[in-house]
Amino acid sequence: MAKLDEIAELLTEEINGFEKSIGRLERVHENLRNLPLKPDTTEINALLKKCGNNQRRMVEEQLRLMQRILHKVERSIMLPSWAIKFLWGLLVSVLLVLGFSVFQLSRLSKKEEAAFGKGRDSTMGHFERFFDESPQVKELYLKWREENGKK
Template structure:
């Protein structure tokens, strides 16, 4: 029984200590309630409003860019690849024909000179043969030339 008395005594001491601790906690709680502390959220509110306005500007800018892209996309023309290849092929053909034409035109002067000199040589050969075959025509021609030189 002595042990029970000891245990009961210890329990009463613990209960008294617990009651004292509760009393102190109640006093501290009352003191905390009476303190005029109010949390200051003004800085947080200003930060949130600045962030919100920045977000609104960003969203407005993105919407404006999206409308611009959609407008350009609606106005764009979509061509099939075969049409583009055909257009490039025609352009190359036109350029080749144009270059060949310029080359041919640049060569015409040389062709004309060559043809003129060949024609002159043929005419001279023809007249020599004619004069060799008919000496009377040669004499008449020489007389005509002498009269022409005198005038």
């Protein structure tokens, strides 16, 4: 029985402590109800509105950029990489051939002069040998030249 009395006494003390805690909570609750708190959300609303405007502006700018990108993509031409490499190779080849042709054309007058001089020397050598081998023909030629030179 002594144990039951002891347990009953402990329970009574705990209940008294619990009642005191409830009393304190009720007083704190009443104090909180009587406090004149009025929540002011104007600053929060202003910040939210500013963030919303910034976000709207960003979305509009992104839409405009996306439309520009889509327009460029629609106008673009898809070529395989081998075709682009082939075109670059062709362009380089054309430029090399064109450059070589210009170089050869610039040397053409020198080649013509050299060929003309070589041909003239060869022809003069041939005629000199011919005239040396046949003096009668040389005399006839000189006579003909004098007659044509006077006219």
